[in-house]
Amino acid sequence: MEKYLQCFRNVPMTLENKTEKDFERMKISSKGIWTINSIGRLGNQMGEYATLYALAKLNGHQAYILPAMANYLCPIFKITLPTLHDSVRNKIPLKGYNLHDWMDDQYRSIPGDYVSLSGYPCSWTFYHHIREEIRREFTFHDFLKEQANAFLRRIAGKRKNVTYVGVHVRRGDYIHVMPNVWKGVIADKKYLDTAMAYFRNKYKNVIFAVTSNGMDWCKENIDNSEGDVFFSDDPKQSSPADDIAILAHCNHTIMTIGTFGYWAGYLVGGETIYLTNFTLPESPFLKLFKYEAAFLPQWIGIPADLSPLLPKKTSN
Structure with a gap:
């Protein structure tokens, strides 16, 4: 208290x-x-x-x-x-x-x-x-800063000169809202694999700190074969405040969609990868949203796979 x-x-x-x-x-x-x-x-x-x-x-x-x-x-x-x-x-x-x-x-x-x-x-x-x-x-209070840095030190272990990449995977209500209301998709396994491969290929000693409101899905779908992925789902330290503090104290960012991930990337100031073109052209979402106004020009957009939204082809 x-x-x-x-x-x-x-x-x-x-x-x-x-x-x-x-x-x-x-x-x-x-x-x-x-x-x-x-x-x-x-x-x-x-x-x-x-x-x-x-x-x-x-x-x-x-x-x-x-x-x-x-x-x-x-x-x-x-x-x-x-x-x-x-x-x-x-x-x-x-x-x-x-x-x-x-x-x-x-x-x-x-x-x-x-x-x-x-x-x-x-x-x-x-x-x-x-x-x-x-x-x-948006300077964090000291106790949040200390908690975030302690988490990052713990997951680094004995590794030296680590490059931290914060990963925010927005799921929750978006699982239903995006396809049913906005005619769009959320990030899938392929997107995250591609984004993480970018940082693995560019930097040495990369560690990914994953935050999400769908952590079970993340653990099932994020490739951790290299042992460089860590999930921030400690029940004693798992709140929006804790998660954004962890993300903001990393060096770079992978976001999916949503304002929470956007702010992580904005506060960090490093390289940010985001999901782009995630709605159909006729989506009502595009009357309220502009990609070029939502994401900084230097950020890296990876186009979404919209095939789940397209009519299924039937064989004769």
Whole structure:
């Protein structure tokens, strides 16, 4: 419990205890109040936070996060944005403003001092110009950093000069959602074999640290014939916070699909391999999603095998 209490001792100032007069003075002297919806899981929350941070700064306003986002992020990262509590939020005439998943020129001049952004933004196009600031915002608390490094040291054993490759395999609800809703696929064994072969061929002493919400599938399908694959499924250390800390402290990244893996690659800053072209051309997903806005240009995309989505050929 002590390690979690430490996370909140230096949490930025909130607006919870301000009086009406205090609030009126703030309205006059401050740079307004901008916030964003707190929806989705950890990867989405990080995307929303980074987007709010960047757009509020670009437009010259003060950003605040909602309590739900603070509850998600404060126990993991040393974020600096203050929290806008409901007791104050309900008194502010915030103007709603919906965002695409990617940056648009119109977002450089969003009108209003009191704005509530909405959407599921998770694109480097919003904030890559201040990348180092964003990466500092997502500095891990010391106890998570220590746990991640201890795990990596343990799996390295007596190996020297190890190159760590973090692997995130998103499964869970995507197993059904991708083919049935979005007309797409998730990563298969062939994709992971190809991605891992790239790093095995390029670097010496490679170790793969695998995180997933479908670990049983990973253990059955990931080739560990070389004894260089380790799975982070310790029940005492298996949470989204622990997993992303492990991934972020590796040297390179293999992601599949989803915002969680994206953020691992973005924080690491090494080489990242991702699954690309994972939907049929007519997928409704492509109305909401742009590959070129989702993945950095220098990242390496491996096209997905879409054959499971195609009609089965029948023999006469």
